Amino acid sequence: LMLVLCVPLISAATGSGCPTGKELQGNTCVSCFSGTYSLGGNCGSSACPGCTPCQAGTYQSGSGMSSCDQCLGGTSSPSVSASSCSKCSPGTFSATAATTCTFCLAGKFNSANGRSLSEGEGMLNR
Numbered sequence: 001l002m003l004v005l006c007v008p009l010i011s012a013a014t015g016s017g018c019p020t021g022k023e024l025q026g027n028t029c030v031s032c033f034s035g036t037y038s039l040g041g042n043c044g045s046s047a048c049p050g051c052t053p054c055q056a057g058t059y060q061s062g063s064g065m066s067s068c069d070q071c072l073g074g075t076s077s078p079s080v081s082a083s084s085c086s087k088c089s090p091g092t093f094s095a096t097a098a099t100t101c102t103f104c105l106a107g108k109f110n111s112a113n114g115r116s117l118s119e120g121e122g123m124l125n126r
Contacts, residue, residue, distance in 0.1 A: 016042060016043065017040060017041050017042035017043050017048055017049065018038070018040050018041075018048065018049070019040045020038060020039055020040040020066035021037065021038055021040065021063075021064035021065050021066050022038055022040060022064060023038050023048065023049070023050040023051045024043065024048040024050075031063045031064030032051035032063060032064060032065065033051065033063055034060055034061055034062060034063050034083035035053065035054055035059070035060055035080075035081035035082055035083045036051040036052060036053050036054060036060065036081060037051065037052055037054065037060055037065050037066055037067050037068050038050065038051045038052065038066065039066060040066070053080040053081040054068035054077075054080060054081055054082055055068070055080055056077055056078055056079060056080055056082075056099040057070065057071055057076070057077055057097040057098055057099045058070050058071065058077065058082070058097065059071060059077050059082040059083060059084055059085050060082075060083065061083050061084055070096050070097040071085035071094075071096065071097055071098055072085065072096060072116070073093075073094060073095055073096050073098075073116025074087060074088050074093065074094060074113075074114035074115050074116040075087050075088065075094060075098070075114060076088060076094050076098040076099055076100050076101050077098075077099065078099050078100055087113040087114040088101035088113065088114055088115055089101065089113060090110060090111050090112060090113060091103060091104055091109060091110065091111075092104065092110075092115070093110065093115040093116060094115075094116065095116065096116075
């Protein structure tokens with residue numbers, strides 16, 4: 001049994017715009033894809049607001065959203081339009097909204113995935 005959820009398309013009148021999380025394609029407002037967002041808004045004289053890619057260090061896993069979320073500490077996202085963040089590997093850590101994971105300092109280590117900067121303070125000497 002397969003459940004299919006259909007999302008109704010919203011028709012936009014000339015000179016109007018689309019609600020948050022959507023962009024105008026032709027005369028129809030469609031949801032932004034994962035990895036992007038839209039604040040919506042009225043069409044100006046030359047263009048309508050479109051979907052904007054999430055910046056590195058942020059992500060959006062859902063479609064039709066109005067913002068991107070920051071990657072949590074212990075994760076990173078090096079590219080734009082990310083739909084998820086990757087956990088830092090053992091021996092590395094990251095702060096919130098990181099684009100890369102940082103290697104532990106010499107003489108320190110961690111053996112777990114997904115370490116954040118605050119946890120990095122407690123890494124053991126070896």
